Amino acid sequence: MRSRPPGVPVPTLTRLGWRLLRVAAHRRTPSMVLVVLGTAAAVVSALVGLSVSTVVDARQARAEARSFHIPDDLADARMWVAEQYYPWRNRVLVRVDVALSMDTALSDAPPPPAPGLPRWPGPGEAFTSPAYARAVSRHPELASYAPGTIVGTVGPAGLRGPDELVVYGGVDRSAFPHGGLPVTGVGRGFPPTTELPPGIVARLVAFFLFCVGLPLCAFLAVAARVSARTRSRRLAALRLLGVPVRGARQVNAVEVGVLSAAGALLGVLLYPVVNVVVAGTGALGVEWFPADTALTPGRAAVTVALTVGLALVVGAHSVRAALLSPFAVRREGRVRRPSTWALLPLAAGLVVLAVLAYVRHGAHGETGAIDSSHVLLAAVALTGIGLLLAAAPLAARCGEYVAARGPSLASRLGAARAAADPGGASRLTAGVLVLVFASGILIGVTEVTRTATRPQRPVVELSVDLVGVPARARAPLLAIPGTAAAVVVRSPIRPPRMVLVRALVADCAGLTRYVGAPLPDCRPGRSYAAGPLPPGPTVALPLGPHGELTRVPVPARTLPPDVAARIRPIHVVLARPAAAALRGEYGQVLLRTPRANLDATMATLVALAPYADPDALGLNPADAAHDRVVLAVVRFGFGLGALVAFLAFAVAAVDRAAERRAADASLLVLGVSSRTLRRAQVWEVSLVMGVALAVAAAAGVLGSLAWQFTLGTDQSADTPALLVLCAAAAAAVGIGAFVAAAVSTRSLDTAALRRD
Amino acid sequence: MTAAVRAEGVEFAFTPGEPVLCGAALEVAAGEVVAVRGRSGSGKSTFLLCLAGILAPQAGRIEIAGRDLTVLDDDGRSAVRRTSLGFVFQFGELVAELDLLGNVALPLELLGVRRSRAARHAGALLDELGLGPLARRRPGEVSGGQAQRAAVARALVHRPAVVLADEPTGSLDEENAATVLDALVGLAVRRSAALVLVTHDDRVAERASRSVTLVDGAVTDAWSAR
Incomplete structure (x- = not known):
């Protein structure tokens, strides 16, 4: 029987990984901090994504708890009610008028009041929600929606959310035109209209994950590559010293695991703060009770475990070559030219979006032979993924073109670098690309919602x-x-x-x-x-x-x-x-x-x-409520996606500058001025981001139009918003170029000339 | 006497049909210094990596300190590298994030030696090589020759049976090259380690007790320098 050779003690490898991480963190603090922040943002995003259905369910549960129970026999009725849903701006005001029967009013045991109420209002009395009271102070005309004198407040248990406008009014039964609806009391009665049907919730979560998930993929790709070259080299050195593949993986896992765990824990710590702030500000258009989306230990543990697990898998993959062929790392690998076929998904997605926008324009929301909404969603997903795949070949082709015909040394140098490192270009732009495209879709979603919830004619x-x-x-x-x-x-x-x-x-x-x-x-x-x-x-x-x-x-x-x-x-x-x-x-x-x-x-x-x-x-209270929640989730997803995309860009830009230090030092030695280097950096980033964001902006405009024409009724494009989108994309290129210039090498770093 | 290194009929190809090594053979005794010479692309470094168990030959047999690498899996070969082999490369391959002391102590720590004890041994060896005052500096903060001497110390600190060196002075000037070579050969001989030097530098080869040449992937001649 072959005896197993003694391995390197796990504590030794763990200590080694920790030491290497500490030193690396000391030398590359900005990158590491950005990675931790990005991971935290990712965790918050994941927790929010998991909370969407929770908050919808909690709102619905409270609405059901206050619904009225209709008796089979009218003789059992103990009160009469009339529930009205008034559209007010883009919100819904719920007014419940209640008339207790004489017997009930005089009895010792009246029916239990609705959740959130201390008692049923008597004739001429009203209980209102805090949001109603706040709204009346700003819009006095709203006071006419509450009958009688306000005698109290509806508590949280009786509200879908803290911003719900609710009025319980006590009236005489004679006020009802047809005597009102006879009921026995409240609690799991006639089910109220669902704010969001389950199918919509699933679509919403999918859209949220799209908004956050794609930038997140970009971020993971960037984070996994942070100091990848130096990490690969030191892991390769360990392999040469006799550390087996498993052991080197452990060292790497300590480095990656600690960073991702720190980010995940930070995310878990930040989530309650984000939850309270975002839930209560109304910045997203909808408020919810923070308790509805409170973090449970199980959910936190699963999210942290998934985040760390995913980071370990991605991290292990990024150093796979170094572990399996340590000697190969000593020689600079050739960069594989990205295939033109990678442009195919983007082209297909854009064609479908263009066809949809053209065909559905003028259809005014009428459905055709096939359900275009499914085609639309598929095209949006295809285009989003296609943009991520297309970034590298676009950078390579355009880089090669400008490198051959550039007007200056800086332009040719910058373009050549873009062509030589298409993967780096892809990582730099991926998050922003998705963000620009998602912005276009958001314009379409907002336009559809706007036309559905507010009358559009003068x-x-x-x-x-x-x-x-x-x-x-x-x-x-x-x-x-x-x-x-x-x-x-x-x-x-x-x-x-x-x-x-x-x-x-x-x-x-x-x-x-x-x-x-x-x-x-x-x-x-x-x-x-x-x-x-x-x-x-x-x-x-x-x-x-x-x-x-x-x-x-x-x-x-x-x-x-x-x-x-x-x-x-x-x-x-x-x-x-x-x-x-x-x-x-x-x-x-x-x-x-x-x-x-x-x-x-x-x-x-x-x-x-x-x-x-x-x-x-256009006055549709149910649609208004539904669309407010949809828009809130989409905006939240979009905001988090923007944050993650920005962090991905920042990590990539900072790490790129650090990785380029040695090459820049060599060029400075050759006599290239730091000004030329800076211009080359600006050329490179402008080229890479300019081409990619132009395509993304075009995709965003097409996506917006296709979305609006397929799912909405208004056939006029929101031109100002689309122009702002294009301007924002151009501004992103400008910011990218500015950051590139800011982090470019300014003086000769002799240490960078030495191979470490 | 058991050879510290014994290679027989080693064949290796990165791409099928394009062999790099064709039946290469070599035997090195403990305390012996052997130079492996050859033109660029003759397979010297590949042969060295096969001896180190980093590349697995498609045919042949390689024994290091009595253990047949060709029958071992990656864990087994790694264990042999850890216990019986030391390396010096042209660019040192020191871990950039660790200081010289940490780099030299690393092989001992990987063998389970306590960190303080490993650091003591490593410090003593750095002192012996005149690097004591630089022990807390990182590889990027010392000269190429100093970094290469630290690499020599790291290769020998755990008293391996075999030291493999791939162009150890290739990146150094004459004076530094001599210093590094003195340290490498002197330390290897004092510790009775077999030293295999891959080089195309005559001055390096002259320090070897024996020199072999690789031509077209095979050891074609062997002669004694002294």
Whole structure:
């Protein structure tokens, strides 16, 4: 039996690794600090990514806990409620009006109050969330959303998040138009609308990971290469001294492991601070309770273990050649020319994005034969990965071109260096590339969200169903300041003539204001045809003294097409006082108001008819809530991605300068001036970053347009934002060149001339 | 007497069909100094790396201090390097991050010797080579000749049976080369280590007790210098 040779004691290797790390950290402090910071940012990003579904679940759980339980038998009802979801700016205001039954109000054991409430509000009382109180202080018109006197605050247990606008109002049951919804109490009742459906959460986490993950990959590639040459040489020296591969790996693992563990621990320590700060500032558009995303020991341990494990794997891979062929390290290896095929994924991604942007432009969000959103997501991922792969071949090809034709020594030298070290160029630009591309996508996402959550036209039309408006509030609706009002009534649909006729009713002045143009020869009592009408001399409309049907003659006059187009789908226009059409149950009050006046109009509307449920194109409370959370996560991911990308760039720039010291010293000895060296550095970085970021900016613009045209309804590009994106990319090149000039070799370092 | 180094029929090729070594053979006794000479590209360094167990020959047999490297795995060959071999290369190959004392003590520490004791031995050897005052300097902070003498000390501090040197004075001026060579040969002989010197420098070869030449990957002649 062969005996196993005695190995090097593990403590010896560990001590050695620690000593080498200490010395290396002393000599390359900036790189090491940046690596630790980058790892910490990566850990925070990972923890945030893991928290997305947690925070969504926690918000949903609290919403479910306050949902009402509807009894099977109405006799079991102990209270009546009306839940209203009002759109307010890009937020949702939840108002719950409660009316306790007389028995319940007088009983010794009323139903337990909703979470966060000390008790149910009595008639004329209201409990409001802290966010509502803060909002009212800045926007007094919001006060009309709360009925009665505010007697207390809704606690965190009753809120989806700290920024939720919630009002619990006590009312008399007679205030409800139809008696309200009978309920027995709260708690796991009728499930509330999910803020984010599970599919969206998964997509969101995927997008977050895309924003953070790709810069993170770039960072890992950079961090693994930090002082790779010197590290490889010292590991090779250890191998020559008889340290087996396993032992050398242990030494390397100590170096890499300590750095990554320090970064991971720093990340775990920073996360609670980041969590509290970001959760409560509202900078992302959404606030959440820090407790929802509090760090659990298990999650922290898994994240630290994964980070350190990943760093060990990447670190071991980066010195693999040195461990297996230590002698080869003594000879400078040839740099493999990157293959042009690496440009293929980027080209494919850009083509798909361009085709999507072209085909979907004008489709106004209509779906085609295939679900374009899946194609879009795949194209975005392909382009992102393609950008990372393309950085090296782009740098190599452009470097070779300029090296052969450059106008000066500095340009040729810089370009030649770029061509000779395409991997280094790739590491330098990778994070920023992804960031620029992700910015383009973010512009598209923001544009889609903006159009989905806020009315876009200069004049917004609100429609209010009369069924939810008490009789006393109907006439005042027509007199809301700053609005042009009219009433629409419709004919009943009865067999055999299944025809619906809509009639717009207002006096001549009101019609002129509402239509925005004078009606030809308008006089009281006159009527106009505005669309196709059923055959017959009259149509039946609910215009009687008590809303009953009356026969109205079919108009002989027809509105000009341009005027008719402004009120589509109206069939008949009746020039008579609008109040005459307010008596029925099946009409609608239409209010046209300038977009700037929308909040004030809504506030007055809610004060007059709190249960009216006004509707308008772009006013969608559920979508608004959903999109706010989506945007918040995307912004957070983008911010963290930007941080990681910046750190990757900084690490690469600093390490590159250190690795270049010997070559620069040789050039200085040859007589090349430090000014020329600095210019060469600037040329190199400008070339590498300029070409790559130009491609990334183009990809970002295409991605933005494809995203907006595929998933949104607005067909006009956000040109200012896209121009800012291009300017930012250009600025990044300028900053890169400035950093390159700042860290370039300025004087002859004789020590660098010696081989160590 | 058991040879410290015994190589027979060593064949090696980096690329199949392009052999670098074709049946190279060499035997070196303890305390003997052998120079391996040859033109550039004749396979001298490759032969040395095979002797060190860094490269594994495709055929042949190599024994170092009685242990057959060709039957050992990487761990086994590493153990032989650790215990029985010392190295000096043209550029020293010192660990840049460690000072001279740390570099010289390293082979002892890898053998499990306590750090303080290893440092004591290393310090004594550096003193012997006139490097005591520079013990706390890093390789980048001393001259090439001083760094190379430290490399000699590192190669011999753990009293290996065999020392392999690849152009140990190739990067030095005449005076420094002589100093380094004195240190290397003197120390190896005093410690009864077999010393294999790869060189194309006649003055280095003259210090050897025997010289062999590699031509086309094989040892073609051997002659005694003294």
